Amino acid sequence: MVLWAMVKWIFTHGDGDGICSGALALAANPDAKIFFTHPFGLLEDLKNASAGDVVIVCDIALSENNVSQILERFSDLSVSGNLIYIDHHPLPEWLPVESIPGIVIYDVGASSSELTYRFFESELAWPMDRVAIYGAIADYMDDTPIINKLLGGWDKRAVYFEVGVLVQGLEGHKRDYDFKRSIVSHLSLGLPPSLHQSLLTSAIESAKREEEIIRGLKEHIQIYGEVAYTLDFPFPLGKTAIYARALAGTRIGVAGERRSGLIDMSIRTCEERIDLNRILRRITLKLGGSGGGHPKAAGARIPEENFQKFIKELNEAALSTG
Numbered sequence: 173m174v175l176w177a178m179v180k181w182i183f184t185h186g187d188g189d190g191i192c193s194g195a196l197a198l199a200a201n202p203d204a205k206i207f208f209t210h211p212f213g214l215l216e217d218l219k220n221a222s223a224g225d226v227v228i229v230c231d232i233a234l235s236e237n238n239v240s241q242i243l244e245r246f247s248d249l250s251v252s253g254n255l256i257y258i259d260h261h262p263l264p265e266w267l268p269v270e271s272i273p274g275i276v277i278y279d280v281g282a283s284s285s286e287l288t289y290r291f292f293e294s295e296l297a298w299p300m301d302r303v304a305i306y307g308a309i310a311d312y313m314d315d316t317p318i319i320n321k322l323l324g325g326w327d328k329r330a331v332y333f334e335v336g337v338l339v340q341g342l343e344g345h346k347r348d349y350d351f352k353r354s355i356v357s358h359l360s361l362g363l364p365p366s367l368h369q370s371l372l373t374s375a376i377e378s379a380k381r382e383e384e385i386i387r388g389l390k391e392h393i394q395i396y397g398e399v400a401y402t403l404d405f406p407f408p409l410g411k412t413a414i415y416a417r418a419l420a421g422t423r424i425g426v427a428g429e430r431r432s433g434l435i436d437m438s439i440r441t442c443e444e445r446i447d448l449n450r451i452l453r454r455i456t457l458k459l460g461g462s463g464g465g466h467p468k469a470a471g472a473r474i475p476e477e478n479f480q481k482f483i484k485e486l487n488e489a490a491l492s493t494g
């Protein structure tokens with residue numbers, strides 16, 4: 173008989189919801205390895221796992237440009253071992269959820285943390301429900317029946333403080349995976365974010381910096397029709413996109429940064445009628461990139477030379493949806 177060491181993997185996103193999902197999955201699988209990834213890196217990162225492994229993927233959207241290869245990989249992993257896919261991002265429109273191989277926990281109406289909590293609930297003891305609440309608030313998806321019920325066990329104000337520490341503390345640590353891993357294991361032990369000293373220190377620094385930024389950002393914003401955008405502004409993309417839109421008074425905010433010939437972007441809107449996920453999946457593909465996410469908060473990556481075309485297309489889409 174051949175014995176080999178089966179490895180448990182948790183592939184998760186590096187944002188607040190992803191970190192809380194990872195912490196919940198880790199609390200239920202303390203021997204698992206945590207690996208941070210994103211929609212564009214998942215395929216490559218899954219190569220770390222071998223046949224027979226248990227692979228848990230949390231909070232990673234399936235992106236239009238590599239979804240078929242990812243599904244093939246999911247299929248291989250679920251035949252030889254276990255593949256658990258937990259997510260809440262809209263799927264490519266042609267892809268029915270039933271066609272994703274493996275154990276699939278999918279719901280666009282809840283955070284990935286809530287879904288992870290629900291899946292591993294029987295293996296999670298108090299106070300781990302609080303981590304589901306943290307992740308849900310971090311992703312603005314706390315108004316669900318389950319999260320509201322879980323909140324009944326806590327003082328909302330104390331929980332919001334902890335989420336503030338987590339979200340603000342993560343700012344500026346985008347690719348600092350060791351720092352993020354230390355937070356995942358901290359949370360997986362049931363400890364609150366404010367007891368993680370370097371996270372707390374980082375949160376206070378971020379709060380100070382955010383205050384300076386919102387007072388100085390205005391002169392860095394470019395406006396094209398209903399799109400306000402910034403390029404290489406040294407502040408987290410998601411927040412920059414929110415403030416750019418708000419300060420310019422446009423329908424859409426974009427914050428981009430150059431990375432080896434590509435522009436990585438966060439895109440935000442508050443308009444009910446605009447579905448950024450739909451728009452981005454359509455326009456990025458023909459500009460040689462990829463994109464998608466949630467209706468009001470999404471991301472994209474396109475070749476640098478197509479950035480102006482991208483902004484133009486985004487403006488047209490914003491105008492045509494009301």
Ligand SMILES: [Mn+2]
Nearest residue numbers: 189231284311
């Ligand atoms: Mn999420």
